[in-house]
Amino acid sequence: MGSEILLQIRELNKTFDGFRAISNLNYELRLGELSAIIGPNGAGKTTFFNLITGYHRSDSGQILFNGKNITGFPPHLISNLGIARAFQVINIYPTLTTYENVRQAVLSDQKRTLDIFTLASRLGRQETMEILQSCGISGHANVISGTLSQGDKKRLELAIALGNKPKLLMLDEPTAGMSGEESKETMELVNTLNREKNLSIVFTEHDMSVVFGYARRITVLHQGEIIADGTPEEVRGNETAQRVYLGEEA
Amino acid sequence: MTGNQIIGQILSGVSRGMMLFLISSGLTLIFSVMNILNFAHASFWLLGAYFTWTFWKILYSPIFGLWASIPLAALTIGAIGWIIEVILIRRIYDRTLTEQLLLTYALVLIIGDLIKLTWGVADRIVPKPKMLSGLVNVFGSPFPVYYILVISLAGFVALGLWWLLYKTRFGRRVKASVFSREMVGALGIPIHRIYTGVFVLSLIIAGLAGGVQAPISSVTLGMDMSIIVECFCVMVIGGFGSLIGALVGSLIVSLVYAFAIMVVPKMALVLIFIVTAIVLIIRPWGIFGTAMRT
Amino acid sequence: MGDIWYSDEDLSNMMKTNSFRLYLWFALIFGGSIVLPLVVGVFWIHVLTEILILGLFAMSFNLLFGYMGQLSFGQAAYYGLGAYATAMMITKTSIPFPLCIIASILIAGICALIFGYFCVRLVGIYFAILTMAFGQLVYYIIFQWYEFTGGDNGIQGIPCPMLLRNAYSYYYFALIIVTIAIILMWRIINSSFGYTMRAIRDNCNRTRFIGINVEKHMLINFVIAGMFAGLAGSLWAPFNRSVSPDLANWTHSGIPVFMTIMGGPSNFFGPLIGSVVYTILFTSVIGFTEYWPLIMGTIIILMVLFFRGGIVEIFNKKTGQIDMNGSRKEGIFIQNGLRDSATNKGAE
Numbered sequence: 001m002g003s004e005i006l007l008q009i010r011e012l013n014k015t016f017d018g019f020r021a022i023s024n025l026n027y028e029l030r031l032g033e034l035s036a037i038i039g040p041n042g043a044g045k046t047t048f049f050n051l052i053t054g055y056h057r058s059d060s061g062q063i064l065f066n067g068k069n070i071t072g073f074p075p076h077l078i079s080n081l082g083i084a085r086a087f088q089v090i091n092i093y094p095t096l097t098t099y100e101n102v103r104q105a106v107l108s109d110q111k112r113t114l115d116i117f118t119l120a121s122r123l124g125r126q127e128t129m130e131i132l133q134s135c136g137i138s139g140h141a142n143v144i145s146g147t148l149s150q151g152d153k154k155r156l157e158l159a160i161a162l163g164n165k166p167k168l169l170m171l172d173e174p175t176a177g178m179s180g181e182e183s184k185e186t187m188e189l190v191n192t193l194n195r196e197k198n199l200s201i202v203f204t205e206h207d208m209s210v211v212f213g214y215a216r217r218i219t220v221l222h223q224g225e226i227i228a229d230g231t232p233e234e235v236r237g238n239e240t241a242q243r244v245y246l247g248e249e250a
Numbered sequence: 251m252t253g254n255q256i257i258g259q260i261l262s263g264v265s266r267g268m269m270l271f272l273i274s275s276g277l278t279l280i281f282s283v284m285n286i287l288n289f290a291h292a293s294f295w296l297l298g299a300y301f302t303w304t305f306w307k308i309l310y311s312p313i314f315g316l317w318a319s320i321p322l323a324a325l326t327i328g329a330i331g332w333i334i335e336v337i338l339i340r341r342i343y344d345r346t347l348t349e350q351l352l353l354t355y356a357l358v359l360i361i362g363d364l365i366k367l368t369w370g371v372a373d374r375i376v377p378k379p380k381m382l383s384g385l386v387n388v389f390g391s392p393f394p395v396y397y398i399l400v401i402s403l404a405g406f407v408a409l410g411l412w413w414l415l416y417k418t419r420f421g422r423r424v425k426a427s428v429f430s431r432e433m434v435g436a437l438g439i440p441i442h443r444i445y446t447g448v449f450v451l452s453l454i455i456a457g458l459a460g461g462v463q464a465p466i467s468s469v470t471l472g473m474d475m476s477i478i479v480e481c482f483c484v485m486v487i488g489g490f491g492s493l494i495g496a497l498v499g500s501l502i503v504s505l506v507y508a509f510a511i512m513v514v515p516k517m518a519l520v521l522i523f524i525v526t527a528i529v530l531i532i533r534p535w536g537i538f539g540t541a542m543r544t
Numbered sequence: 545m546g547d548i549w550y551s552d553e554d555l556s557n558m559m560k561t562n563s564f565r566l567y568l569w570f571a572l573i574f575g576g577s578i579v580l581p582l583v584v585g586v587f588w589i590h591v592l593t594e595i596l597i598l599g600l601f602a603m604s605f606n607l608l609f610g611y612m613g614q615l616s617f618g619q620a621a622y623y624g625l626g627a628y629a630t631a632m633m634i635t636k637t638s639i640p641f642p643l644c645i646i647a648s649i650l651i652a653g654i655c656a657l658i659f660g661y662f663c664v665r666l667v668g669i670y671f672a673i674l675t676m677a678f679g680q681l682v683y684y685i686i687f688q689w690y691e692f693t694g695g696d697n698g699i700q701g702i703p704c705p706m707l708l709r710n711a712y713s714y715y716y717f718a719l720i721i722v723t724i725a726i727i728l729m730w731r732i733i734n735s736s737f738g739y740t741m742r743a744i745r746d747n748c749n750r751t752r753f754i755g756i757n758v759e760k761h762m763l764i765n766f767v768i769a770g771m772f773a774g775l776a777g778s779l780w781a782p783f784n785r786s787v788s789p790d791l792a793n794w795t796h797s798g799i800p801v802f803m804t805i806m807g808g809p810s811n812f813f814g815p816l817i818g819s820v821v822y823t824i825l826f827t828s829v830i831g832f833t834e835y836w837p838l839i840m841g842t843i844i845i846l847m848v849l850f851f852r853g854g855i856v857e858i859f860n861k862k863t864g865q866i867d868m869n870g871s872r873k874e875g876i877f878i879q880n881g882l883r884d885s886a887t888n889k890g891a892e
Contacts, residue, residue, distance in 0.1 A: 053753065055753075074752070074757075075752040075753050076752045076753075076754075076755050076756055076757050076758070077755075079752070079753055079754055079755035080755040084753075084754070085753055087750075091747060091749065091750045091753075092747065092750070093742070093743055093746040093747050093750070094746060094747075095742070095746055096739075096742060096743070096746060100739060100742075103739070104739060104740065104743045104751070104754060105754040105755075107736050107739070107740065108740075108754045108755040108756050109754075109755065112736045113736055113737060113740040113756055113761065114736075114737055114761070114764070115735055115736040115737055116731075116732045116735045116736075116737040116738070116768075117731070117735060118735055118736055119731065119734050119735055120734060120735055120736045120738065120739045121734070123736055160750070160754065161754075163754065164754055164755055287669065338845065338849075341849055342848070342849075345848070347615060347668060347669055347672070348609075348615050348801070348805065349805075349848045349852075351615070351617070351672065351801075352798075352801060352802065352805060352844055352847075352848055353844065353845060353848050353849075355798050355801075355841075355844070356840075356841035356842070356844035356845045356848070357841065357845075358795075358841075359837035359838065359840055359841035359844075360837070360838055360841035360842065360845075362837055363835045363837045363838035363841070364838065366835070367835065367838075475795065479676070479680055479794060482673055482676065482677075483677070486673060486677070490669075516688045516689075517688070519684045519687075519688065520681060520684045520685055520688065523677050523678070523680050523681040523684065524681065526677045527662065527674065527677050527678060527681065530662070530666065530670060530673065530674045530677065531662045531665070531674075534666055534670045535670075
């Protein structure tokens with residue numbers, strides 16, 4: 001494809017109390033990719049995300065983002081460098097309004113969080129409203145986010161991640177708990193973000209129709225190792241992947 | 251500073267540490283089982299000392315006086331603890347940290363004033379029983395015999411608690427409830443009774459310690475305020491929720507204090523807090539504590 | 545998925561209606577505080593002044609508690625430092641009073657910077673106990689350093705600056721200073737930084753993942769809170785004419801906690817309301833009995849058991865909505881996120 005490498009992972013290892021979560025992992029992501037990570041429960045998908053975003057420190061190995069070595073960096077520095085993350089379990093600010101939730105990320109992106117002199121109401125309006133609208137929750141801008149429906153909360157989850165204007169967006173089960181219709185809307189949004197804004201996106205999913213419907217590259221994880229990696233067709237045809245995970249699906 | 255003096259200081263530190271342990275053990279028990287930091291624990295200790303004085307006055311008997319007063323006082327405190335657990339503490343198990351701290355802080359205020367109302371502001375003095383009022387020679391240093399009682403009592407309590415927690419069914423249930431309240435409830439074990447039992451036991455120990463404290467120095471208002479903070483230091487250093495930690499922490503705090511008094515007398519109390527702060531900074535859960543179990 | 549675009553104007557209009565309500569309350573309170581002294585006697589002027597000073601103290605505490613979600617049981621350390629700094633400067637030097645105040649604020653702030661650096665690395669009960677330990681450290685240093693601070697005798701006979709010897713003058717002086725301080729606090733709380741505090745309170749973990757250095761921000765808030773507490777202390781010294789080490793003791797740290805919980809921590813003015821109630825109660829009770837701690841303890845218990853949201857909450861239930869925190873029109877009123885933050889922080 002010829003586009004540059006955005007994320008590079010070399011020989012990544014992580015063990016928790018004797019349990020090998022990630023094992024000699026090598027992975028490369030190019031600019032503009034829309035890629036899925038799949039695998040059975042416990043395969044290491046969330047640990048993989050956690051290591052990249054700085055939640056855990058790897059035991060050994062390297063993580064390079066945009067050529068810069070970010071191994072061992074704390075989460076906020078990694079976020080500042082351009083990696084944003086949406087969580088599997090809803091991770092929002094329940095007593096703040098929807099608007100304020102997203103604005104917080106925008107303020108962080110604009111490096112205005114230390115500003116004790118400017119009223120927050122004057123900052124970041126344009127960007128925040130744009131994100132709210134693109135995620136379809138602008139109608140609830142003034143609602144306290146703790147009272148939103150589950151689906152709206154998931155959308156807010158994504159919206160907050162977008163507030164950082166990331167170069168790489170990592171989505172942990174973006175359609176979990178959504179109906180078919182809602183899933184489609186969310187994934188269409190993800191697709192649009194990838195195509196129009198050239199946002200590189202990596203997501204994990206259990207819903208195979210979503211994975212095969214939208215991902216242009218699929219990586220299969222099993223017991224902390226990559227056992228298959230390629231286009232949807234390639235993965236579908238991969239026997240090991242079939243055996244381990246796909247089984248009855250797709 | 252002679253070798254004798256140093257030994258004397260160490261011994262004094264150890265016995266003071268044992269008293270601190272007696273109080274801190276109850277504090278630790280309550281915290282590890284019920285997750286409540288009982289600001290008022292030293293206040294119950296003080297109450298035990300005052301009740302001991304009262305019983306001693308009533309029973310006025312040169313032979314049995316103190317030996318009967320102390321257990322009586324301990325049981326009284328236990329009874330009071332039972333009432334307080336049922337009426338108050340039971341209601342705050344599920345509340346936020348702030349509300350729990352405020353409530354036990356309120357108990358400090360109330361008990362302090364009730365003591366003042368009942369016993370007045372004058373110091374109360376309880377004489378040591380004849381048998382225990384002499385000095386013995388330990389490694390060339392004069393050592394009050396009474397302190398041997400303190401140390402033995404602390405040892406007895408430590409062993410007793412160990413036996414209770416590790417060798418009895420009650421103890422197993424207590425440890426299970428520390429691990430998971432929901433599970434224990436689901437298994438049909440009466441969790442409230444366990445909590446009440448632990449609370450009452452802790453207060454009995456506190457009352458006992460208070461009674462034993464009474465003959466050591468005069469019983470004064472406000473003793474509880476400074477002791478409780480030392481107990482917190484003990485828990486921080488030894489580890490929240492660990493009985494061994496309470497023992498080790500008590501010894502560390504007391505020995506630090508004992509030596510500081512010799513070398514930098516004015517800084518003695520300050521030093522304890524510096525040490526506490528350092529431990530909290532390096533290892534917030536203390537020497538024997540387990541990480542972040544709130 | 546309703547798509548409504550709120551224009552800049554819409555948003556600012558929404559905020560304006562709530563701001564209007566707020567300004568109205570503020571004007572009422574401020575106007576009242578100006579007029580009130582003209583109708584009450586000198587005794588109550590003293591009470592009012594005390595309400596202002598302690599109210600500021602409590603509000604400094606709430607910066608950490610209500611808005612950042614951490615319980616500090618050592619705020620009195622900075623209050624005491626401010627009081628002692630001013631007391632010593634007035635009695636031992638000829639530094640003009642306004643400079644004494646500024647110096648006291650700075651001293652309290654520097655201390656908060658040093659202690660805070662370590663405190664912000666902890667949460668929940670560990671944070672509470674470390675702040676308490678540092679508080680006791682300050683207390684014992686003041687207590688033991690007899691030559692410098694007067695030890696447990698404290699410092700007596702602090703003269704009030706010439707122009708403010710009159711109770712009325714001091715009251716209006718304190719009113720002006722505290723009002724300015726409250727306005728500053730309001731601006732800080734509603735600034736970008738202030739909202740970052742709320743984010744840290746609600747979900748510390750998430751805040752890290754949107755690129756915010758949580759410890760750094762918490763430290764800055766800790767220092768700001770310390771400085772406001774120091775300011776309150778420095779107003780107290782010449783007012784009370786004496787200072788004692790007890791000002792820094794952990795039991796004194798309980799006062800702003802009590803005031804804030806009583807007034808309602810989820811409301812900006814909550815701590816001030818708590819101060820009104822506490823001071824009036826204290827003054828009334830101490831008049832006919834010495835057993836104030838007993839009464840205060842009982843009130844705390846009743847409050848914790850039966851009146852959970854504080855006075856503000858009681859009002860809210862009766863009148864609908866007295867919300868002073870900006871743009872909230874829909875949604876149910878939620879307690880200001882006063883959960884234990886232990887589960888929010890720490891990537892361990």
